[in-house]
Amino acid sequence: MDPKRLESLLSRVRSGEVAIEAALAELRTLPYADLGYARVDLHRALRQGVPEVILGEGKTPEHIVGVAEQLIRGGQRVLVTRLSADKADAVRARLPVLEYVPAARIARYRTDAPKLGGGFVAVVTAGTSDIPVAEEAAETLGMCDVRVERVYDAGVAGLHRITAQVEMLRQAAALIVVAGMEGALASVVGGLVAAPVIAVPTSIGYGASLGGFTTLFAMLTGCASGVTVVNIDNGFGAAMAVIRLLRARLEAP
Amino acid sequence: MDPKRLESLLSRVRSGEVAIEAALAELRTLPYADLGYARVDLHRALRQGVPEVILGEGKTPEHIVGVAEQLIRGGQRVLVTRLSADKADAVRARLPVLEYVPAARIARYRTDAPKLGGGFVAVVTAGTSDIPVAEEAAETLGMCDVRVERVYDAGVAGLHRITAQVEMLRQAAALIVVAGMEGALASVVGGLVAAPVIAVPTSIGYGASLGGFTTLFAMLTGCASGVTVVNIDNGFGAAMAVIRLLRARLEAP
Amino acid sequence: MDPKRLESLLSRVRSGEVAIEAALAELRTLPYADLGYARVDLHRALRQGVPEVILGEGKTPEHIVGVAEQLIRGGQRVLVTRLSADKADAVRARLPVLEYVPAARIARYRTDAPKLGGGFVAVVTAGTSDIPVAEEAAETLGMCDVRVERVYDAGVAGLHRITAQVEMLRQAAALIVVAGMEGALASVVGGLVAAPVIAVPTSIGYGASLGGFTTLFAMLTGCASGVTVVNIDNGFGAAMAVIRLLRARLEAP
């Protein structure tokens, strides 16, 4: 898959520097560490510019600690998402180097890293209850040294709350719009700015909000074209999509 | 049920003017005409201020003609909704007094009637494709002599299209907002005006719009409070809700 | 947006009374208070005749207190809905001026206000379990000084329970029908009265009642025309819809 490494290997095979059996072995053993319960991908930072993120939900504290230690040992940044306060305590008891951010429900370990500079990303919410998801996005961006402007509680029922911010929004390199209920904010913001807009539906609301599916569908079918969507409550995924595009911009010729 | 009629009947029973058997019969035979396949309610106009409306969908032309004739004979206005052009031809061949309005898919027969005056109702659509449903509402209001202002194609992706109309919208006695997709227009309009707003979701759109259900749910869960909703594509129902409130206003002490 | 204020501002710009920069700033800063986590709309009472209501669900006690204080400081009434007893205790510990109504799960702070007089609103429930939602509606109406008549446990399986009340129901200025299960009461009441009827589906029931969605859909597709619907369990929303129409009636020429 990695053509340069393959070419080098083949050269060393030709020169006799590497035995055929060793080459076969190397071709099979790609750089991940097998912990039995997890295969930790140590080269993702190289491949995708971000560390392998650990989804805290559904994992035991032991598994989380095991994977995080492996990443730290590999010299990588660590981000654990959807980590409840209780589980964070259990994890940090064994790995105090991790810092917990309750508002975003994440734990993190940061090393120095090259900055993804150039402008800022606006993180906008429709209501106060959408803030935890927005914070997950904002903290993930922070992990990658991206500057964030927060615009919270700017839902469309009081249209002036969003229109008053238009100028700032139009200067953002990208926008993450976090909303529940009918998700109209994504359409309105998408119509007001030309930059990339990632919409995050939240599971806020009751009855007809269907645990976030109404918002998800509303955002997918919304009338502002070119707005893309991630899974319900997936602030982390929205941040990762922004990082993909900021990196692509950096590397553009 | 009708206390005055009951009181009068009882008086006539006491006076011997009406025999007990006859009273029993009358108490059982309320004023509807039984056509075998339909029981036509001839007093609805009195009870609710609007004629019994005939839902054209799912009825044979023979049944539609039969019911309409009965109403006309009873001196009432007639409104047939969801009537395809083909079926309208078959119906009008036998009952040419009915007038067909293709844009609204309705047929109607009007008599003079007291006006539901006082101001106008704004019928607003998000897009061009929502117009047939809006016309069904507008024509139904017209049947009851309510003045209508149409504001079509004012979706929120171009916010200025709706904000430019705010002043007029604020003067409406009531508003009907017809929208498909994420239905954000209902929230935005609901936040801009204080008058009653009836939202009508339309089945416009594809994929995640779920044949109108995403819009329906989005409108129900929308962030502007006090907006009420009717069934998908039910322009007629929205008009009837407006007529209920205009009549209530007329009769208010 | 507010044409009078805009005209006055422009006049003061022309007269030199207001500098262009100041005018620009004012045009951008509409009257809301930005608390960081919330943008409190202080003029909604003016615009829509009701205070900004705080949805208690999904907010921390700190956020609820913060917004409520801002509203009280602005001289406004306060209504917090969907507030659990536990959270109410935490909120009232800091803001004892709020009064808690457990049956309706709301907290409120009332000031004197002009009355929305003229008649009464009937709040009808199908069963005993629908009462909390009905109380949310009734208390919200009470906040706006609207008189309420309660008719509870009048489901259609014992038809005489509702027909016995017909005369009173026909005198109501508007009706809120709260029902779970098949929601037939909305159709029956809608057929008996000519006044506006707002139907509130409740999440009462099990299995095929689908957490209120069967009732919601049944009410939307019900056979009495002109009945409109709000979200499941949304007694507050129904009350707000009634307030919109009572205000519109007051202001009618």
Added chain:
Amino acid sequence: MDPKRLESLLSRVRSGEVAIEAALAELRTLPYADLGYARVDLHRALRQGVPEVILGEGKTPEHIVGVAEQLIRGGQRVLVTRLSADKADAVRARLPVLEYVPAARIARYRTDAPKLGGGFVAVVTAGTSDIPVAEEAAETLGMCDVRVERVYDAGVAGLHRITAQVEMLRQAAALIVVAGMEGALASVVGGLVAAPVIAVPTSIGYGASLGGFTTLFAMLTGCASGVTVVNIDNGFGAAMAVIRLLRARLEAP
């Protein structure tokens, strides 16, 4: 399975009248005719008091004719349900002894049979569009010589249309209530009578009626207890349920 037949067989085995191999064969060959594409159950009339009914939908005319011929040859009545007019023509071209009833979309062949006497069954519909399903039920009952009273277009939005018939409904041996939309009629009728009520949801309606599922769920969750439900548009199934109970009554000691 059939204990008497088994006992007799065993006796004949003991007496040597039947060879063990023959007994084994008979125990395996139960009385159905294998046509390759169908196994026609010739004893169902004996077992369940009704002929095997042929669901016309999804079968070729050849298959329908083949099964019907086998039943007629076996001296049985034949009922083909959900048979479109086109397919009926193709079937009757080969088997003219079948009579087609377009209003019920059934074809039938009747022989003399013992009557399921004792009273009548009321078939009630909410609207005119529900009539085809009601006719499927009525014709199926007719096939079994059950007397039927039809009460059509008696929906609850005009409550007097059903209350005027209460006395007759209370005399029915059983009731089939056919309704679309919110299906409230089943609850209302179920509350008015003590006899068995079978509810049939129809696929009439649009939007929130969900092709009949809203009605189905509403009927299942309806507030009149002891009402049972069959599949959407399944007039035939409702009739069969009534026949089961009429037969059980006949045979009761």
Added chain:
Amino acid sequence: MDPKRLESLLSRVRSGEVAIEAALAELRTLPYADLGYARVDLHRALRQGVPEVILGEGKTPEHIVGVAEQLIRGGQRVLVTRLSADKADAVRARLPVLEYVPAARIARYRTDAPKLGGGFVAVVTAGTSDIPVAEEAAETLGMCDVRVERVYDAGVAGLHRITAQVEMLRQAAALIVVAGMEGALASVVGGLVAAPVIAVPTSIGYGASLGGFTTLFAMLTGCASGVTVVNIDNGFGAAMAVIRLLRARLEAP
């Protein structure tokens, strides 16, 4: 509605025995007791042969006690369904005359009553986990003095478990089949017997069993005709349907 009572009232009006105002009042006050939160129907036992049953779920112990006392005072039997053990304790603390049956989650108060004799009803379950729903049905039948035969854990994966009982099942006056998962037992039993079969889907199972909806739909679409269905876990409703048909049989000429 009650024609005899109406006729007598009219006679007394004619004779002057009853004043018109009094007659009007009586015509409006049908025999229910209004407790504010509930309208207790004291004549249901007369009208439908069963007491008004109290659905325990969603009611406070106070409300349950209030309604039950009213019924007991009216000389009626009482049945409280879906009553958790905790709530039962609270209820029985105030009304120790009620007896609690934990396996069926019901509380009951029995008086002597005419028996619904004639045979027995078979209550069949597919698995062990379906027993609580079956017991709700069996206990409700017991309340009305109907004899019950229980056949539990007879699912179709071991077909011999049900075929071994065929003879007994064929002698039942009616059958209640309680099953979760694919609900095949209802089809199999429906094909084996000619008597009325009421199917009760249960919410047993996980994943694709959809909380009982797969079973519900499977039973509705099952291949044995004339099987009818009640709501998920609604053992009570199935028993009530059986009581309707047993009573109808008793009263048949």
Added chain:
Amino acid sequence: MDPKRLESLLSRVRSGEVAIEAALAELRTLPYADLGYARVDLHRALRQGVPEVILGEGKTPEHIVGVAEQLIRGGQRVLVTRLSADKADAVRARLPVLEYVPAARIARYRTDAPKLGGGFVAVVTAGTSDIPVAEEAAETLGMCDVRVERVYDAGVAGLHRITAQVEMLRQAAALIVVAGMEGALASVVGGLVAAPVIAVPTSIGYGASLGGFTTLFAMLTGCASGVTVVNIDNGFGAAMAVIRLLRARLEAP
């Protein structure tokens, strides 16, 4: 991926027989033919023992012909599934070597091939309408020279129709059960035999059968353990699953 081919390539690189650039190219060009609109996998027959099958639905006749020609040129068998009669005509006009089987809606081209011998596969259907799906499975098996026994119309409402075949079913190497509606046949057969059972839900039925989803869910949640399921109407997929296991058996040591 293919270790032997990789080892040989590496040997030839070491020996200088193959240049590094050529090795790189070969490592990248795996054996598929790129037609622009399709990448035809010519080695699937080797890898998986079956030809690449062409799903006819959603492809133009031109695309089908192009892919089929490529496969025939590669010396492979061809199977086109879900091919309507119309499209089959258009395809066979250009490629008459294909044979069309209308009952199974497939077109095929056969070459000689090693047989997957050893016993037979039983294909069982619940009803007559399930036959086309069963034929798709049977014909696909026939393509791979597997012997098939058909048992059609053996639904559980007439239990003797399936129990009469038990002995034969128990001798099958594997069973494919094709059923619509409640899909009970899969549970019953799964309980009667020990061999692998693949269940195929069909979209036969109306209303609560949900276009096959009720059957799908019922089969997934069915009470006979070890029954596996394929997509709705996917007779082809069931046959492929059987071929996987017959091949595995052949190759077992």
Added chain:
Amino acid sequence: MDPKRLESLLSRVRSGEVAIEAALAELRTLPYADLGYARVDLHRALRQGVPEVILGEGKTPEHIVGVAEQLIRGGQRVLVTRLSADKADAVRARLPVLEYVPAARIARYRTDAPKLGGGFVAVVTAGTSDIPVAEEAAETLGMCDVRVERVYDAGVAGLHRITAQVEMLRQAAALIVVAGMEGALASVVGGLVAAPVIAVPTSIGYGASLGGFTTLFAMLTGCASGVTVVNIDNGFGAAMAVIRLLRARLEAP
């Protein structure tokens, strides 16, 4: 049903060795033990090669102990699935011979049994959170002496994690792929190997993963043909399907 036993019984009837009444009784009493709440199938091990498994969920500890004791008394292995740690304690207090495996949430009792030898089964998971379901499958296979190779955390977002294992996967006799979210691993593995693949969707994930239904549907509609699917989280069912095919292979001529 069991032809040999039937033949022998008939012979003994003919010879007079068995009385007709006794034969009738025996024909009715098939080999299950009726515990009142359960009918324990003592011959399933003979019929299907596996013990009757007890689904722990939804049963009381008393019922579990009762059934397990009956099986142990019958000389059979016992497997209790979906048993929470709490309930396991209650069960083992009475039946300490059962061994509890927390990672798989099963309890088991093993006797010596013939081995299902010949190769191994690969159990593959996409993520760490899928391990409990995989363990349920692996432990069930272990109960039947099948060798298992575990490949955990090999999801497709890091494709090299699965491709590195291809050689081993290709040697497996059958594969169980356990995955949540989009379930792509089943398609990828199905395309890489020719052996039978059973896919198990898990309920891991949030929002659009719909509690496992997205994975279930994705696996059913996946592009690798011949992959079959079991219910969500049903590791046990997948193991049983593998056992069916391993046994069939053993018994193949």
Added chain:
Amino acid sequence: MDPKRLESLLSRVRSGEVAIEAALAELRTLPYADLGYARVDLHRALRQGVPEVILGEGKTPEHIVGVAEQLIRGGQRVLVTRLSADKADAVRARLPVLEYVPAARIARYRTDAPKLGGGFVAVVTAGTSDIPVAEEAAETLGMCDVRVERVYDAGVAGLHRITAQVEMLRQAAALIVVAGMEGALASVVGGLVAAPVIAVPTSIGYGASLGGFTTLFAMLTGCASGVTVVNIDNGFGAAMAVIRLLRARLEAP
């Protein structure tokens, strides 16, 4: 909203150049053309870098022609999407300047425009049937002068079809992945490249593919982070999202 225009207007108001009434009027009349049935946004090209696109579905040919003429008159490019061949004929009869692209179901009118240069966008499909949606995306990108590389029929069941293209995919500025069924291709591609990936679910497939919803949900819940999603079959929306990010890159400092 447009601060510069507002500032200039205010300056001209101060200088007396513009009367207050005229300023008020201008503030209200934003630059759209009101056609009655549509409000054509003539400045969107300026605001968002793309012309207003006309969704052909659900509009009459007259409306399409009217809007397109207005845009052409305004000197803008025109793109009509989801235009059937029939409707395209009707539109082009009146506006022959439009060019129709059947493979993408779009009509277009191009003028010279500044190029969005810099690299290329890869459009990848899983199957042949996904091509029309991919072409809609590719043609929309072409309208904006973006270079496109097409990689069609590269589904994951033959993994080598996609891995062979990895090098090229890694050089793309952005990727659009179009897939139906389980949509695994989006996860696999997302794991292989670091650039932005927009996933487009298609409605290809049957049964469990749920008309594209399974793919939609699978893509949303997929395991490669940072992949975003648009509505089902929305090739146009994916292209617009790419254009947003390419423009943002161009304008980045």
